[in-house]
Amino acid sequence: MTRNAGEPVRIIYHPVYLTPYSTASCETPDRVRSIMTHLGSRYPVVEPEPCTDDDILLCHSEGLLIMERHADERFLAARTAAGGAILCARLALDGLVPFGVLRPPGHHANPDHNWGFCFFNNMAIAISRLIRDGLVNSAVILDIDLHFGDGTDVIFRGNPGVRVLNIQSSTPGEFIAETRSALESIQGADILGISAGFDQYERDWGANLSTEDYRTIGEIAGGFARTRTGGRIFAILEGGYFVPDLGKNTVALIEGMCAGRAG
Numbered sequence: 001m002t003r004n005a006g007e008p009v010r011i012i013y014h015p016v017y018l019t020p021y022s023t024a025s026c027e028t029p030d031r032v033r034s035i036m037t038h039l040g041s042r043y044p045v046v047e048p049e050p051c052t053d054d055d056i057l058l059c060h061s062e063g064l065l066i067m068e069r070h071a072d073e074r075f076l077a078a079r080t081a082a083g084g085a086i087l088c089a090r091l092a093l094d095g096l097v098p099f100g101v102l103r104p105p106g107h108h109a110n111p112d113h114n115w116g117f118c119f120f121n122n123m124a125i126a127i128s129r130l131i132r133d134g135l136v137n138s139a140v141i142l143d144i145d146l147h148f149g150d151g152t153d154v155i156f157r158g159n160p161g162v163r164v165l166n167i168q169s170s171t172p173g174e175f176i177a178e179t180r181s182a183l184e185s186i187q188g189a190d191i192l193g194i195s196a197g198f199d200q201y202e203r204d205w206g207a208n209l210s211t212e213d214y215r216t217i218g219e220i221a222g223g224f225a226r227t228r229t230g231g232r233i234f235a236i237l238e239g240g241y242f243v244p245d246l247g248k249n250t251v252a253l254i255e256g257m258c259a260g261r262a263g
């Protein structure tokens with residue numbers, strides 16, 4: 001790891017992510033609060049804007065947008081989470097290594113329905129926006145959450161420019177090997193986005209990966225970015241419910257991404 005390998009990191013975060021909207025009790029504002037407390041002043045923080053209706057309509061039906069607009073208590077948080085993902089992707093194009101401490105998460109948001117504490121598909125909206133703006137032609141999405149990212153998978157199904165990789169192995173060795181081989185199967189792309197769920201953690205529901213495993217996964221992804229995406233990489237928070245260790249797992253993934261990207 002080079003001396004300044006952490007320098008390009010930016011944390012994308014907005015206090016509106018703490019909004020106490022009604023959802024499952026495990027998907028608490030304490031998740032992002034805990035991560036931000038742990039990150040402290042380690043990295044610069046950038047506040048995003050909410051995304052626009054047009055951004056949402058890149059991936060979702062008008063019916064879903066109208067339904068969510070009526071969910072007053074969480075609509076601004078959901079739009080700002082998607083806006084945060086867009087900002088992450090834009091900053092990655094500028095050579096930074098952004099991590100979005102976003103809430104609500106997004107990978108279970110499908111074109112016309114949503115579930116699993118997700119409302120808009122933050123990752124899919126971010127990648128679709130870059131494509132619409134002519135900034136990238138291709139992308140790889142690496143989803144390391146415990147749960148299959150069905151929304152992202154459906155949104156990009158049949159789109160040859162966007163490859164969605166859901167890693168699902170249930171032992172650490174197999175999970176890391178699957179991550180490596182899934183990425184190695186791809187020649188290259190313009191950008192890599194990681195849907196970073198931490199619910200595969202050994203003390204979380206998945207009872208699988210250690211903190212050091214998250215570092216290793218970050219290194220593999222960072223190495224892929226170095227050789228195959230021109231260094232363009234970012235990550236956004238999806239699931240993860242063992243609140244006390246979300247911060248240290250986030251840092252491990254970020255440090256791994258930087259180390260792998262630096263070579």
Ligand SMILES: [Zn+2]
Pocket residue numbers: 145146147197199238239240
């Ligand atoms: Zn999950």
